[in-house]
Amino acid sequence: MKKRWIFWWIANIIWIMLFAVGTFVVWTRKIDGAGVTQTPALKLLAFIILLMAFIFPLIIQVIWLIVNFKINSNK
Template sequence: MKKRWVFWWICNIFWMAIFVIGAAVVWLRDVDGAGVAQTPELKLIAFIVLLIAFILPFMIQVVWLIVNLKMGSNK
């Protein structure tokens, strides 16, 4: 495998791990940093905010995938 693919996979695993850890923290906490008790609705809102924060890295990874595929098909 070429270096760009290995690095792409490493970055994907890193972002996935960060997202899973963040989602676990959001879902498993009983009280947030402000001391507010977390209801399922508030946890869902916090999860949606986390999803919005990960849209930019996701778009970058998709563009990077397309570039890798195009560069691989030229050879």
């Protein structure tokens, strides 16, 4: 396996772990940092915001994947 593929997989694993930890924190906390009691609606809103924050890295990972495929097909 080439280095760029290994780095791609490592980056994906890191992003997935960060997203999983963030999701766990959002859904299990009772009170947020501002002292507001978390209702299911507020938890869903916090999760959607977290999801929006992870869309940009997802786009970068997909572009990186396409580049890896293009480079491999040229060799």
